Each structure stands twice: as structure tokens, then as C-alpha cells.
Amino acid sequence: MLDIVIIGAGAAGLAAARRLVDKGASFRLLEAKPHIGGRVVTDSATLGAPVDLGGHWLHSPALNPLTPLVDRYLFHVKQGPEDFRVARNRAILSGPEHDECFAYVDDCFAKIAAIGDGEHDCPASALFPVRGKWHDFFEANFIAKQGVTLAQSSALDFARYVWEGDDWPILDGFGALIVRHAQGIPVELETPATHIAWGGRNGVAVETPRGTIEARAVIIAVSTGVLANEVIRFSPSLPDRKQQAIADLPLGSCNKVALGFTRNPFGDVDSMMLMPDLGATESVEFVVREGGHNIVTAMLNGPFAKELAAQGARPTADYALTQLAAIFGNDVKACVTDRIVFADWDHDPWIRGCYAAAKPGRYAARAELGLPIEHRLFFAGEAVHHCYMGDVHGAHLTGEAAAEAALAALRGE
Ligand SMILES: Cc1cc2nc3c(=O)[nH]c(=O)nc-3n(C[C@H](O)[C@H](O)[C@H](O)COP(=O)(O)OP(=O)(O)OC[C@H]3O[C@@H](n4cnc5c(N)ncnc54)[C@H](O)[C@@H]3O)c2cc1C
Known part of the structure; x- marks a missing residue:
């Protein structure tokens, strides 16, 4: 047998x-x-450059057992820390406001991590009775990592996740690497x-x-x-x-839509991760011009993303383009192509979401x-x-x- x-x-x-x-x-x-x-698949045809529909970053590359595959198969990664920015009121922040925002976010994540050695569980939201100026942005960040809201997530489960070092995007596609292996x-x-x-x-x-x-x-x-x-x-x-x-x-929700542009309407931005501060539940991240390609991949996270994806590829792409135009100006609309890479994991019958998040307790x-x-x-x-x-x-x-x-x-x- x-x-x-x-x-x-x-x-x-x-x-x-x-x-x-x-x-x-x-x-x-x-x-x-x-x-x-499965959830790691690369589309290299639609936009003329690799776009990962799901997994894209090698998390914790020093600990990650898949890191050696990159060299073995002559793939390329972008090493080092991500250029992660916040856009607020249509502007990309820099200087003290940027630092203040990310210090707040780091403090909040440290607060969750601190409960990791104990046994007492609660909704992650219970750890934050007071909401500071940047709390909505922190919550949107949390949703981007977990696919669910703070209230829907076990604090202890999140605290026990191990991450160390950086996140390296696989420029030739994580899906392509998995297929090669x-x-x-x-x-x-x-x-x-x-x-x-x-x-x-x-x-x-x-x-x-x-x-x-x-x-x-x-x-x-x-x-x-x-x-x-x-x-x-x-x-x-x-x-x-x-x-x-x-x-x-x-499973929580994280869906993607990638747009191609005929030229670069993003100024000197190259390989930037950009998150507009749109409130606690509208969790959106843009990967702008990774690897120098005139492509933006939007990651839409949490319950809002599931609802948006249900409307289909075009409405999701239009939403992403509107948000991009709010930050970079209407020129982005003038040079966007009509080709879209769209991944709706929530409504994929063989997957049904992005990744599992334990319920509180x-x-x-x-x-x-x-x-x-x-x-x-x-x-x-x-x-x-x-x-x-x-x-x-x-x-x-x-x-x-x-x-x-x-x-x-x-x-x-
Ligand atoms: C948008 C998004 C972004 C992500 N980003 C990252 C990232 O940057 N880095 C990272 O490390 N991880 C990331 N992840 C998570 C990562 O992709 C997943 O955790 C991982 O790929 C899950 O692998 P798996 O084998 O557990 O499940 P799956 O990938 O779901 O594989 C299960 C397989 O089973 C098949 N299947 C289902 N039902 C049946 C059946 N009845 N019979 C036969 N086959 C069946 C499915 O088609 C699928 O191919 C991301 C996920 C998503 C959705």
C-alpha cells in the first residue's frame, strides 16, 4: 500500500x-x-515584471530556512531594512513627525510582545485602554500584519510570533522561488x-x-x-x-492589486513601503516601484479589504489608484495602464483568507x-x-x- x-x-x-x-x-x-x-504564487506576465499575489518577503532572513534557496537558484533579494513611510493629509511624512509616529507604533508592538512569556490571554485591543495620536495608524499596521483587528486577535498569539532582523523582498518572486525548488x-x-x-x-x-x-x-x-x-x-x-x-x-484578510504605469509618476521614490493614515480600519500599504519597476502593489488588509475585494478587480484597482493620486497627484491616473494583477484570497475557494489568527483566549x-x-x-x-x-x-x-x-x-x- x-x-x-x-x-x-x-x-x-x-x-x-x-x-x-x-x-x-x-x-x-x-x-x-x-x-x-497555494498562497505563494508569482505573476510575471501581466505587468512585465514579477508580482507576488501572496507571500513576497523572506521574514527574519537570518533565521529563515528558505534563505539559502535564494543563492542556490541565483534569485535576487533586496537586503536591509525596508524604507517604510506614512502618508498623512496627502503628504509623506519625514523628520520629527515621522519619528514620533513610528516610535508610537514600535511602543505599541513592544507592549503586545511583553505579554509573550505569560499565560494570560486577552483581545489585543484590551492592552490599549488609552489611544494616542497615532493609535489609528498603529491599529491599521496591526491589521496589515495579522489580517484581523486588534479586538479580533489573541494578544498572546500575536506576542508569540518570532520575527528578527529585516524583511527581504524576493525581487524575482517568492512564488517563482517555490516553483523552482x-x-x-x-x-x-x-x-x-x-x-x-x-x-x-x-x-x-x-x-x-x-x-x-x-x-x-x-x-x-x-x-x-x-x-x-x-x-x-x-x-x-x-x-x-x-x-x-x-x-x-x-483566516484574516489581505488582498492585493498591482498596477503598472507607462512612466514614473512617483518622483525619486524607489522601493518604498508607504502606508496612508486612513483610520483604524482602512488598512492599506503600497509597495512603490520595487526593483525600479513602474509598478505599485497595494496590499489591502482586514475586514475592509474583504468587502472591497468582493466588488471585483476593477473597483479595487480604482480604489488603489484614487488613494495613490491623493498622495502623488493626478498624474498617476494619466500614465496608469489598464493591466491589473488582482488577488482576492478571501473568495478563493481553495484558500478563503490570508493567514490564520487565533481568536482571543x-x-x-x-x-x-x-x-x-x-x-x-x-x-x-x-x-x-x-x-x-x-x-x-x-x-x-x-x-x-x-x-x-x-x-x-x-x-x-
Ligand atoms: C496576500 C498575502 C501576503 C503574504 N505575504 C507573506 C510574506 O510576505 N511572507 C511570508 O512568509 N508569508 C506571507 N504570506 C503568508 C504565506 O503565503 C502563507 O502563510 C503560506 O504560503 C501558507 O502555506 P500553506 O502551505 O500553509 O497553505 P496554502 O498556501 O494555502 O497551500 C494549501 C494548498 O492546498 C490546496 N488545496 C486546498 N484544498 C484542497 C483540496 N481539497 N484538495 C487538494 N488541494 C487543496 C490549495 O489550492 C493550496 O495550493 C502572505 C499571504 C498572503 C495571502
Whole structure:
């Protein structure tokens, strides 16, 4: 009998497959979409330069197990700290006002991090009974990191996220890097798992529209959004504790729209991350002219982004262009092209959001989600990692760990 079926060819599923190849185990890797990568995918065609629809930055590059791939495959990153700016009242701030704003934001993030060693959890919003002048901007920043509001997020979960150093954008595309690294791994595309029967004496039976696959174990490497919406049915049902963990780790929202320009209407701006101060809930970041390309990628975050994306690509692009024009002037409208790269992760049936954020009081759900069931159901994906949650490298590490755990179980250890 086949050793293992892996469901989902995102960063986690691909890492699990790579580990099984190295160990000589037999496996089949099923992917619902017509391409691999999941939430890490690059569009290099539409705007004539690589645009990542999802993951783009190597977070914590010194700790990140994927950093060596950049040199191995001759990819390019922009090293060093990001040029992160705030725009307020149509102007990009500099000098003391810029410093004051970011000092406030840093203090707020430090306040959340400070609770990380304890066990007491609360909504992150409860840590801020007093709102300073820059509080709305801080909250919009928080939403940009977590995909949900302060009130929707477990403070302890956020505090336990580990980040160190910088964030390096992968200029050739993070998705392209993942595809390059996956070369040689056999994947069955457009083959969604619809049902997993695990009630027999041994093994599992995974149903797909192309037939049923029997194996000794299964690694489930899909998002909690997919699991919560019962895109895959289980017989018997998953235990209550597992279902509760899935419900406690809902996906937030981060969608993207990238616009191309026929010339540079942004002055001497080059590779800038710009966040307009639009209030606590309208969380928008622009990556302006990264790598010197006349492209702006807007990241739209949180509940507001989900509503906007539901209107479609054109309204989302128009919104981004209006905000850009407010800062850089109407010239941006004169030289924008009609080509749009649009990623609506909320309404993607195989994903259903950006990354999992634990509900207040439920930071322990990640550990629960990661526990195997009866030595034959194993779980991987960004939501499972205890400190690199939400990240490509977190997903990758959980895929490797799930493969090791499944192999150990099959050996009877
Ligand atoms: C807009 C955005 C920006 C981001 N930015 C960054 C960043 O800069 N840096 C970073 O490190 N991380 C970033 N992330 C997060 C990162 O992309 C994810 O955490 C990571 O890619 C998740 O990988 P995964 O393998 O856990 O899940 P996924 O990528 O969701 O992979 C799961 C796969 O399973 C497939 N699937 C689903 N259901 C089925 C089924 N029934 N049968 C078969 N296949 C199925 C899906 O199609 C998908 O390919 C970002 C995410 C988004 C959305």
C-alpha cells in the first residue's frame, strides 16, 4: 500500500513531499488548483515584471530556512531594512513627525510582545485602554500584519510570533522561488480531495473526482479556511477538539492589486513601503516601484479589504489608484495602464483568507491543530506553526515535521 497521501501543494505540502522524496517513502501529492504554490504564487506576465499575489518577503532572513534557496537558484533579494513611510493629509511624512509616529507604533508592538512569556490571554485591543495620536495608524499596521483587528486577535498569539532582523523582498518572486525548488516533485494538479475515510482498521481512503487513493497515512496541508468550510469531508468526523481548533484559527484578510504605469509618476521614490493614515480600519500599504519597476502593489488588509475585494478587480484597482493620486497627484491616473494583477484570497475557494489568527483566549489552538490523529491523520500548514505562523517558512517547517512524524508512525515508533 502507498505510504502517504499529501493534500495541498502549498509551501507546507511541497516541503512534506520533498522530505518524503529524500527518505524514499512512497507518496502522492494532490493539488486542487491548476498550479502549485497555494498562497505563494508569482505573476510575471501581466505587468512585465514579477508580482507576488501572496507571500513576497523572506521574514527574519537570518533565521529563515528558505534563505539559502535564494543563492542556490541565483534569485535576487533586496537586503536591509525596508524604507517604510506614512502618508498623512496627502503628504509623506519625514523628520520629527515621522519619528514620533513610528516610535508610537514600535511602543505599541513592544507592549503586545511583553505579554509573550505569560499565560494570560486577552483581545489585543484590551492592552490599549488609552489611544494616542497615532493609535489609528498603529491599529491599521496591526491589521496589515495579522489580517484581523486588534479586538479580533489573541494578544498572546500575536506576542508569540518570532520575527528578527529585516524583511527581504524576493525581487524575482517568492512564488517563482517555490516553483523552482519544487522541480522534480510529482504533483497531481486539479485533483481536489473531497472526502477522507479514516474509520477502518488501518490507513485512509482519500476520494477525489479522479478516483479514490488508499494509503497508510495522510498529511492534510490545506488552510484552516478550507477545513472550516468542510471542503473536505471526514468519516468519521474530526474529533471535537480538532474542530474547535480549526474554528479558533480563522483566516484574516489581505488582498492585493498591482498596477503598472507607462512612466514614473512617483518622483525619486524607489522601493518604498508607504502606508496612508486612513483610520483604524482602512488598512492599506503600497509597495512603490520595487526593483525600479513602474509598478505599485497595494496590499489591502482586514475586514475592509474583504468587502472591497468582493466588488471585483476593477473597483479595487480604482480604489488603489484614487488613494495613490491623493498622495502623488493626478498624474498617476494619466500614465496608469489598464493591466491589473488582482488577488482576492478571501473568495478563493481553495484558500478563503490570508493567514490564520487565533481568536482571543485561543492561542493554544495551534498546538491542538498540529496534533496527529490515530497515527494516520497529520496536519501541516502555516496555522500550525507555534512561532512562524502566517509565514511561508512556518508552513514549510510544519510540512517537514508532518512528514517526519508520519514516517515515524508508519515505522511503529
Ligand atoms: C496576500 C498575502 C501576503 C503574504 N505575504 C507573506 C510574506 O510576505 N511572507 C511570508 O512568509 N508569508 C506571507 N504570506 C503568508 C504565506 O503565503 C502563507 O502563510 C503560506 O504560503 C501558507 O502555506 P500553506 O502551505 O500553509 O497553505 P496554502 O498556501 O494555502 O497551500 C494549501 C494548498 O492546498 C490546496 N488545496 C486546498 N484544498 C484542497 C483540496 N481539497 N484538495 C487538494 N488541494 C487543496 C490549495 O489550492 C493550496 O495550493 C502572505 C499571504 C498572503 C495571502
